[in-house]
Amino acid sequence: MVDGEVPVPRRRDLRRPQADDLPTTTGENGVVPETDEELTPAGGPRSTVETTTTDSGSILTVETITTATGSISTVETRHVPAEHRRRWITLTLAAVVLVVVVVTGGSWVFAKVRSAPAPEPLALTTPTSAPSNDPDVPLVLDGVWQVAEGSQAGYRVGETRDQSAQVVGRTEDVSGSVTITGTDLTATTVVVQTATITTDQASRDAFFRRALDTTTYPEARFVFTGSVDVAALSTATEPVAVEVPGTLTIRDTSLEVTASIQVQRTTDGLEAVGEIGIGLTELGITVPTGTFVTVDDLGSVEFRLDLTR
Template sequence: MTSAEVLVQVAELAGPWIYGTFIAEDDAPAAAVSTEDAQAATGSVNGQWIVATGQGSNKTAAGYTVSEILNGARVTVVGTTDRVSGTVSIAEQKMTSAEVLVQVADIATDNSRRDGQFRGNVMDAAAFPTATFTLAAPVDLASVPTDGTAATVPVTGTLTLRDQTRPVSIDVKVLHSGDTLVASGNVPVDWSDYGITPPSLGFVTVDDHGTVDFLVSLTRA
């Protein structure tokens, strides 16, 4: 074997290690409620609320987090969009109804090829344009502080992806700052439960599970 052939073999063997050690990077984690610039609450939580843009660290965003092996390196991928809408009803400090809709075709990462696979083969966004969370049972918000700190409350609902609806139970972090409500959470998902087949294309293999992530900023309707 010539020295050139040895170098080629070394490069082939070391390539994935080099990529994983020096090139591949995890994405930033999905957004979560921040109390950095929070204020004391003004007014009651009761009333009708709608999803708004938000501000600072608490800008509305939703998407997914998944782990994949890319060119031999394990990386965490986070896709997000701010194309989120929805409504929430609260009475007697209990959230009685809520629906949040996410525009799937607008969810993006830092890789256009990955996004093309996600919108096409994975999620078929043309046929199933929205992902939806719907509240299934009232949520007691009496424990949410009014001093600009946050509380975590259990929430049950349904999640719809690709027209497949499944029950979910999650812990949601809630902040009442000024006259704004902010909530965030991560829904664990086995993709097969929703008829979703993660890509396995040789150079990339995506895990069969991940999370659906959301941070919603709410203002009064």
């Protein structure tokens, strides 16, 4: 340095270390090791990364590489747009609220979304007065009566959430026939397409279809063969009560049951309304029982049939 010259400090090299700057290590016989531990032996270069979020929302990443001769740091700053930060905050708050509601107030939520009042049980219509309903003009019962359009069938079962309620599913996809020989009921077949039964909630319908495996077993069927006296129908002006034993087949299970039926004459023929009591576990259905909802095991099959010849 020349006398009188102001010394200039040496500028520190802040560039990222290159491969030639860092010591290398080889294993035995000059083979480069494959594991991380062997590639970073004691005293060799080591890298650490720290990430923090600033008050302004930026993400700050600091990478420090340490070698035997010193350490070098590089800084990377990434700005997060305000709309992204607001989205993160909104999603986080929503998740927290959901957890709190499920843990502490789940029953309140179910109470707010519970079903509308269940439909009344299926009932006989009020037939229009006509000569065919005149007791002095007996109705000829003998013959095969077909289940006509407008007939309905389905189920009713109790459900408890914050309070007891009835769940009702119905369909008009019903077919079949009733045979009367003279004045005796001698045969009945009623077929219901179970996949078309619906309630007021799609989630219930999905559970029902899975429980009954409606893809594999699309039909529920009630079959009666025997003899039941129905002579009173030919001159009745009021509904006639009839008990009809038979076999109810749902899914792959057949049960011996009794249908309690009310039958009346109409201007077009006959109308029958009835129900069959049944237990869900008898059908091999696992009844839901939980914190928020419990379904009764005992339920009923309901039907209303318009019969014409």
